[in-house]
Amino acid sequence: MTTTRAARTRALLQETATRLFTEQGYDATTVEEIAAAAGVSHMTFFRHFPTKDAVVLDDGFDPAIAGAVAAAPAGLRPLARVCAGFRLALDHVDLPEQEQVRQRVQIAAATPSLRVGIYANTETTREAVVDVLIADGADELAARVAAAAALAALSVALLEWCHDDGADTMRTRLGAALDVLDGSAA
Amino acid sequence: MTTTRAARTRALLQETATRLFTEQGYDATTVEEIAAAAGVSHMTFFRHFPTKDAVVLDDGFDPAIAGAVAAAPAGLRPLARVCAGFRLALDHVDLPEQEQVRQRVQIAAATPSLRVGIYANTETTREAVVDVLIADGADELAARVAAAAALAALSVALLEWCHDDGADTMRTRLGAALDVLDGSAA
DNA sequence: CCGGCTGATGTTAGTGACTAACATCAGCGA
DNA sequence: TCGCTGATGTTAGTCACTAACATCAGCCGG
Numbered sequence: 240m241t242t243t244r245a246a247r248t249r250a251l252l253q254e255t256a257t258r259l260f261t262e263q264g265y266d267a268t269t270v271e272e273i274a275a276a277a278g279v280s281h282m283t284f285f286r287h288f289p290t291k292d293a294v295v296l297d298d299g300f301d302p303a304i305a306g307a308v309a310a311a312p313a314g315l316r317p318l319a320r321v322c323a324g325f326r327l328a329l330d331h332v333d334l335p336e337q338e339q340v341r342q343r344v345q346i347a348a349a350t351p352s353l354r355v356g357i358y359a360n361t362e363t364t365r366e367a368v369v370d371v372l373i374a375d376g377a378d379e380l381a382a383r384v385a386a387a388a389a390l391a392a393l394s395v396a397l398l399e400w401c402h403d404d405g406a407d408t409m410r411t412r413l414g415a416a417l418d419v420l421d422g423s424a425a
Numbered sequence: 426m427t428t429t430r431a432a433r434t435r436a437l438l439q440e441t442a443t444r445l446f447t448e449q450g451y452d453a454t455t456v457e458e459i460a461a462a463a464g465v466s467h468m469t470f471f472r473h474f475p476t477k478d479a480v481v482l483d484d485g486f487d488p489a490i491a492g493a494v495a496a497a498p499a500g501l502r503p504l505a506r507v508c509a510g511f512r513l514a515l516d517h518v519d520l521p522e523q524e525q526v527r528q529r530v531q532i533a534a535a536t537p538s539l540r541v542g543i544y545a546n547t548e549t550t551r552e553a554v555v556d557v558l559i560a561d562g563a564d565e566l567a568a569r570v571a572a573a574a575a576l577a578a579l580s581v582a583l584l585e586w587c588h589d590d591g592a593d594t595m596r597t598r599l600g601a602a603l604d605v606l607d608g609s610a611a
Numbered sequence: 612c613c614g615g616c617t618g619a620t621g622t623t624a625g626t627g628a629c630t631a632a633c634a635t636c637a638g639c640g641a
Numbered sequence: 642t643c644g645c646t647g648a649t650g651t652t653a654g655t656c657a658c659t660a661a662c663a664t665c666a667g668c669c670g671g
Contacts, residue, residue: 244637245648269627280650285629318605355548358577359541380598383581384605388574391544395569412566419504419570422608430666431619455656466621471658 249287252277256294257342265295265350292353295343296360304328305367317377317385321368322417325389329410341409344401354398361390392416435473438463442480443528451481451536478539481529482546490514491553503563503571507554508603511575515596527595530587540584547576578602 242250255277259268270291274281288294308324315323347353365386372382396416400409407415428436441463445454456477460467474480494510501509533539551572558568582602586595593601 243648248648270629271627281629282651283649286648289629291628316605316608355541355545358544362541380582380585380601381605383585384578384602387577387581388606391573391577392570395573396566399566399569415566416570419502419567420574420606422502434619456658457656467658468622469620472619475658477657 245287248277248279248283252279252284252287253294257339257346260295260346261342265346265353292356295346295353296356298340298343298360301361301364302367303331304364305371307331308368309371313375317372317381318388318420320372320375320377321385321389322421324368324371325393325417326414329413341401344397348398348401357394357397358391361394365390388420389417392420431473434463434465434469438465438470438473439480443525443532446481446532447528451532451539478542481532481539482542484526484529484546487547487550488553489517490550491557493517494554495557499561503558503567504574504606506558506563507571507575508607510554510557511579511603512600515599527587530583534584534587543580543583544577547580551576574606575603578606 252273256268256273259273259276270284271281273294274284277284288297304325307328308321310327311320311324313320347357365383368386368390369379369382372385373379377385393413393416396412397409399416400407400412438459442454442459445459445462456470457467459480460470463470474483490511493514494507496513497506497510499506533543551569554572554576555565555568558571559565563571579599579602582598583595585602586593586598
């Protein structure tokens with residue numbers, strides 16, 4: 240079983256969409272267009288992606304984050320703990336297909352409605368992180384604030400990273416963003 | 426000039442919308458419905474609010490924030506500075522019509538797509554705060570991260586505040602959220 | 612008190628994201 | 642090979658939102 244048919248269709252749709260978005264812009268590209276270019280119907284598109292923006296916004300490496308936070312030392316205050324966890328995640332996850340990700344982030348950065356979506360997209364991750372913190376006795380408000388702040392920092396760093404092109408590695412950027420929250424920054 | 430006709434229409438639309446959203450839910454209420462209940466056409470609705478969610482999400486007390494950040498002591502690190510500014514804003518702005526705001530926040534809290542919109546809505550405020558920080562010599566990434574983190578904290582606090590109903594005042598809640606970022610929290 | 616001017620509103624006709632219901636087709640196991 | 646199941650297609654909608662153009666309300670100079 241090389242890859243299921245569904246997985247192939249999904250990948251094809253994602254590639255096609257990314258290409259069209261890059262060529263002519265996100266807003267100027269309709270779902271119908273993507274589907275046609277991929278040789279399927281628009282219904283197939285929506286069976287694989289719940290919304291048009293999901294094609295761009297599904298980075299898929301969010302879920303690992305909560306685990307990393309759990310692995311970080313439990314004694315810290317919520318914000319420090321979350322930052323420590325994120326740093327662990329950065330070191331362990333090996334950020335696959337950087338170019339793929341970068342291309343998608345670039346599309347998102349260029350499209351106001353998608354930029355917004357980046358923050359929106361972190362909601363499930365945020366809840367997962369919150370659960371970890373609460374399980375270790377953190378106040379609920381503190382947990383939510385810490386998780387939200389750290390994820391916002393990550394999102395900002397991602398946008399910044401693809402903005403001034405290639406100067407830093409993504410890891411460096413994300414690390415610097417966390418420093419701002421941590422107190423390690425001047 | 427008591428109030429211009431346009432302002433009256435806008436207010437009427439906002440009240441009508443808020444009422445209908447509370448009664449039957451945001452998603453179950455169409456713009457057409459709101460317009461009809463207010464005795465206007467749907468075009469009039471969109472002339473006063475750019476989108477359906479703007480009726481709920483326009484709190485309008487965001488713009489004052491950037492000014493308060495500018496008034497905060499310039500020597501602090503970006504995150505501390507932003508937090509200090511927000512505290513100033515909380516003390517000086519007198520949070521008008523709390524009930525109106527609370528009702529809208531409650532609608533937003535109950536509607537996934539709107540909860541997302543709360544974060545989205547802070548983008549212009551964020552940029553204003555970023556400008557203030559950069560003008561005082563902050564690193565661009567640091568400025569963006571600090572602003573985003575603090576605004577995320579505020580949004581979280583708002584949601585939490587209307588969630589466990591009436592226990593704290595909104596000011597208290599927001600202050601506690603800022604403490605988590607500041608380091609004043611255990 | 613009147614004709615006109617301007618901004619607020621209405622009408623109509625569209626586009627595009629998304630959904631529901633139902634038909635069909637591809638491929639794999641019995 | 643038959644049939645079953647999941648992947649896809651078709652069709653017909655709903656709803657947010659927009660563009661173009663018609664109309665109407667209210668104030669302003671005459």
